[in-house]
Structures are given as structure tokens and as C-alpha cells.
Amino acid sequence: MASAHSVKQALEQALGSAVALSESPHGPALLAKATHHAVFPGGARIRPHLVLAVASACGHDDPELSMAAAVALELLHCASLVHDDLPCFDDAATRRGQPSVHKAFGERLAVLTGDGLIVLAFQVLASVKARHPQRIAATIGLIAQATGAPEGIVAGQAWECEPKANLRDYQRAKTGALFAAATACGAMTAGGHAESWRPLGEWLGEAYQVADDIRDVIGDPQSMGKPTGQDVAHDRQSAARELGLMGAIQNFDLLVGKAIRAIPSCPGAPSLRALVLAESERLVPREILERV
């Protein structure tokens, strides 16, 4: 499995090659700066690491393509954060411990930064020197499906604009879609069977969303790097509001268990299981239980 360092390097390379960095003579410099601000420093980079972990479990026979998919999913995730933070949505002033893009660069550049990151994600995949180029279009298709409508993260955010929404549809699209795409793409880019790996991503996505709801209630803004208490402030549906805090934590544990059991049998399964457990402890530390 690739290190955090190599994901960071691949993201830097994607931004450097396709986006005008400030030294470029012919691109708009503020857009380049805002784009960099949106991607660095990152969060846990959980989606790209998931792509690479699954690709590794499937034999990792096309590392460049797997890394391109990992980078694309992270760029799309960053794009969604930039647009979700806009004044018309969450109006969030901070993200990952620094000012949100619209706070630092203005609303117009925030809109364009999100747009540019979406495009860049597909550009990275289209221009990869893959060992198996015939897998590129299918990978782009998987990722587009997880991003757009009716089931991707754009649709997920759009459920917030509907008069009535089902919590499960909302969270599946808003969070689950990219997680399911991460495991499916990890397999697809490494020659594995994408659909067999999708359930792992779906359960992890649900678990992650519940963890996010829990952290929105319990976490303090400083350690989260973003405002907390947003679900109540924006009157959004959330597992912690629906099930109560203890119920949400029990649900989280249940979902992590389902994720672990959904890992298809393969030589890399034991290390993947360990990774999922470690990640679940990072997301909802047991010390939280002592506080509630």
C-alpha cells in the first residue's frame, strides 16, 4: 500500500501539471492559489488510501492507474468541501483548521476552484500512463457515477434542497457514493472485480457518516478543524439527532463490523481488516465513550 507521502506527492503533481501554479505565466494565479488551498493541507485522505489498500489487496498490477483513481477521488472530495462551505450552503468560515476557500479567496474563486477540481479529477484519469489503458474509461465511469446525479455526492448535497428527503438516500449519496467508488475503483484499476468490492465501501461510507454526525455533536472545533454543531444549526438530519448519541455509537460499531465482514477473501484481507479497525478507532476514539 502506498504511503501518505506518495498520495501527497501525486496530488501535488496533479495540481502542478494541470493547474497554473503562481509561477505559470499564462494562467490566473489566484485560481491556482485557491486550488492549492483547497487541497493542502489535507484531512486524513481516507478515500485515496482506501483505493490503494484495495488495489494492493487485488494485486496492484497497474499502480499508476490506481494512484490516478485515488487522486481523482480526493480532488472530487475537496471540490465538494469547497462548494459545501459556500455561503449559500453551510457558510463555513473554517475547514481543516484554516479559512475556507471562500473566506480566504472570495466566493467567486471558491465556485471556480470547485469547478476546476472536478475537471482536474477527470483530466488526471484521462492522461494517466496506464499499463491497462482499456480500464480507464470504466474507471472514469465509476467515478462520475459516484459524483453526479442521481446517486453521487452532487445529488447528496441536492437532497438538502428538497422539501423531503430520506436520511439513508441522503447519506448514501452524500458520503457513501465516494467510499463505494473508492473500493470499486481500487479493484477495477488492479484488474479485480469492482462490484464485489463495492459493499465494503458502502458500509465504510455509512460508518464514516455516522462518525461524522457523532463528531459534529461531541468534537470540539479546534481538533476537528471545522465548526461543529452544524447539523442542529442547519436543521439537518443526522444519525446522532435521530438515534441519540449512544444509539449512534452502537450503530457505528455495527457498521464497522459489517464492513469488515464484507471484505472479499484474498491474500490481503487480514491487513485490510486491521486497517479498517485502526481507522474506526481514529474516527470514533473509545475515549469519547467516557465523555458521554
Next chain:
Amino acid sequence: MASAHSVKQALEQALGSAVALSESPHGPALLAKATHHAVFPGGARIRPHLVLAVASACGHDDPELSMAAAVALELLHCASLVHDDLPCFDDAATRRGQPSVHKAFGERLAVLTGDGLIVLAFQVLASVKARHPQRIAATIGLIAQATGAPEGIVAGQAWECEPKANLRDYQRAKTGALFAAATACGAMTAGGHAESWRPLGEWLGEAYQVADDIRDVIGDPQSMGKPTGQDVAHDRQSAARELGLMGAIQNFDLLVGKAIRAIPSCPGAPSLRALVLAESERLVPREILERV
């Protein structure tokens, strides 16, 4: 060359297959409606027709792929209009003779509609049943380059956020990039030499931008379907402001001439020349000269 009817049909199909239409049980219905509103009714659909005209001149040996590229470029153009109309940019109340997307559906759905259309453009290309699938990634690469940073339409719009911008860089990215991609993709998808066809698109893009500047000064909002006088209102650089109206019209004629001479020699060249001339007359009718 495909008819206006078939472009419309292909756009309808793209929206129907990948975006939740209102009858879909599992997608957010308002996003589907806003997306449809952003794409229909269309303008002149000049970019997709340009793709198909060049593909036809190059032998049209993969009509499904050429149509997918045509649809993708039109969807990206529509996405840029939706985001350009947002309150933080032009704050335009009307577009193509109807309320702009944010006026009809609110700002949040306008942001998401643009995002979803960008994703859909790449999804259409990734899922096309091409006769020559090895051309898909290269076509996606061309289109992404024309859309993102540092040289695509997103960068073009971002020049409006820079303290200083060169008019030529701005217009090349904001308008020229998609026109150049249209002719390059027309060739690429039909097995022609993309770069040989790019200059035609570049000159047409410049001509189109000058025509738009002229129409912004002269046109009346009703026949344009959008507000006019926007360049002065937003203190934007424009050919008509820089060269004066007569100078801009002379420049337009010059650019159309260059476009016509840039058509590579091929059996379809005469009909392409006629098409470019007819299009230029549609853009800047000679009757305008009588009014100035």
C-alpha cells in the same frame, strides 16, 4: 452532418440516463428539474454542431463517439452559463429567454446543477459505445484541458477575479478553448489529426467572442434572451469597448476570414466554409451595420 434534432435528442438522452428525471424514485427531483432547465431550450448549440461538422469532414467513422464529444462540450458550456449567471458573478436574472437557474431554483441548486453538468459531460464520454474506444481517453483529455485550468473556461472566468488580465488570455480561455476543443474533438473522434483542426476553432472562438461583445452593445435583451450592456455594467474588458463598435465589426470579419482559411483541405472543406459564413451572418447580421 447531424441535424439539430439529433443533437437535441442526444442531450435529452444524456440527461435522461444519468440525471434523475422527476419520475425517478431515488434521485433529488429539483436537481433534475434545474438541470433540464439549464440545458433546454438551448441557444444555437454552435459547439456541438461544430464538433459534428468537423467529424463529418474527417470521415465520421465513429458517429457515437463524435456525438458524445458534441454533447459533452454543450453540457460544459451550459454548466459555465449557470455558474457565470450566479449572484457572485453576473447576477443575471435571465438566460436564453427564461429565468436563469438560480432565479428559478435558488442559488444552491444552481451551484449543484453546474457541478452535475460538468460530471455528466465526462460520464457521457466514459460510457459511450465507441467503435474506437482507444480514442475515448484522449478525447476526455482534450475536453478537460479546454474546461479546467490554466487555459480552459474555468480559468477564463477566473481571469475576472485577477487584479490584472490580458484581454486576449481572458477571451482565449473563456471562449476560445471550447471552440478549439470542438474542432479538435471533431477530428480526434473521427480519426483525424486533432491539432491540424484546432486553429479553425481558435479563430472561430475569437470571432464568436467579438460578436458577443458587439451584440452586448447593440443587441436588445429580448432577441438575445439575456441582459445586454453587461460588459460596461461589470466593467469588463471587451473588443467593442477597446476598438469601438466599427473597429470590432471589422475585426470580426477579419477573424471569420482567418477561420475559413484555416480549414484543412479535405473533401468536406467547401461545405464547412459555407457553414462558417452562414454562422457569421447569423452572429453579426449585416443589418447591424445599417444601425451603427
